[in-house]
Amino acid sequence: SQTIHQWPATLVQPVGSPLSLECTVEGTSNPNLYWYRQAAGRGLQLLFYSVGIGQISSEVPQNLSASRPQDRQFILSSKKLLLSDSGFYLCAWSVRRQGDSPLHFGNGTRLTVT
Amino acid sequence: KNEVEQSPQNLTAQEGEFITINCSYSVGISALHWLQQHPGGGIVSLFMLSSGKKKHGRLIATINIQEKHSSLHITASHPRDSAVYICAVLPYGGSQGNLIFGKGTKLSVKP
Numbered sequence: 213s214q215t216i217h218q219w220p221a222t223l224v225q226p227v228g229s230p231l232s233l234e235c236t237v238e239g240t241s242n243p244n245l246y247w248y249r250q251a252a253g254r255g256l257q258l259l260f261y262s263v264g265i266g267q268i269s270s271e272v273p274q275n276l277s278a279s280r281p282q283d284r285q286f287i288l289s290s291k292k293l294l295l296s297d298s299g300f301y302l303c304a305w306s307v308r309r310q311g312d313s314p315l316h317f318g319n320g321t322r323l324t325v326t
Numbered sequence: 327k328n329e330v331e332q333s334p335q336n337l338t339a340q341e342g343e344f345i346t347i348n349c350s351y352s353v354g355i356s357a358l359h360w361l362q363q364h365p366g367g368g369i370v371s372l373f374m375l376s377s378g379k380k381k382h383g384r385l386i387a388t389i390n391i392q393e394k395h396s397s398l399h400i401t402a403s404h405p406r407d408s409a410v411y412i413c414a415v416l417p418y419g420g421s422q423g424n425l426i427f428g429k430g431t432k433l434s435v436k437p
Contacts, residue, residue, distance in 0.1 A: 244422055244423060246423045253429075254429065255330075255412070255427035255428055255429045255430070256412070256414070256425075256427040257427070258423060258424050258425065261421065261422075261423045261424070269421070271424060300367055302367075302369060304369075304423070306422060306423060313374075313422070314359065314371040314374045315359065315361075315371055315423065315425075316371065317361075317368065317369040317370070317371070318368075319366070319367065319368040320367040320368060320369075322367065
């Protein structure tokens with residue numbers, strides 16, 4: 213069966229520090245991978261998605277970047293965190309080239325920038 | 327105006343009650359998702375539908391494409407159903423995963 217791992221679960225970082233959140237998927241090949249953010253009181257927002265190694269699409273301009281160094285690994289990064297980067301970050305995957313495939317979410321990372 | 331509106335925002339029910347959560351959207355869609363977010367934050371996909379009705383256990387999801395409306399029903403509600411329920415739509419021509427999310431309905435079921 214497929215599983216998705218996301219870590220860390222919680223993170224407190226000072227403004228200006230770097231960020232690296234990691235997500236890995238097991239039990240499937242060639243998945244579409246996604247990073248979402250959920251800010252307090254707001255709906256989920258797609259940040260990045262990837263259809264293959266090294267292929268990253270960004271949906272919103274921001275202080276963050278994403279990379280996919282391996283087929284089942286997706287990393288969210290920042291060189292210098294801002295207070296506005298605080299939120300709940302979720303990684304997800306779906307079956308590639310299947311437009312009606314459900315999304316499978318990780319357990320999320322709660323990031324607080326102080 | 328939000329493209330995906332959910333109602334109610336908050337819902338408190340007694341154990342055993344029949345629950346309905348509504349979702350209205352304003353764009354043409356390829357699919358609609360119902361998601362469940364637990365208090366710890368983890369999200370589980372409950373349903374994905376583009377027409378008609380789907381049932382899984384005590385959960386039923388319906389969609390009316392012409393009216394741009396979907397409902398999520400929970401029969402014989404239980405305290406473990408307490409969670410935030412999120413409606414999300416995939417617009418026509420949108421890239422997979424680029425969903426428009428509602429803000430969620432927070433459900434609390436009292437024993």
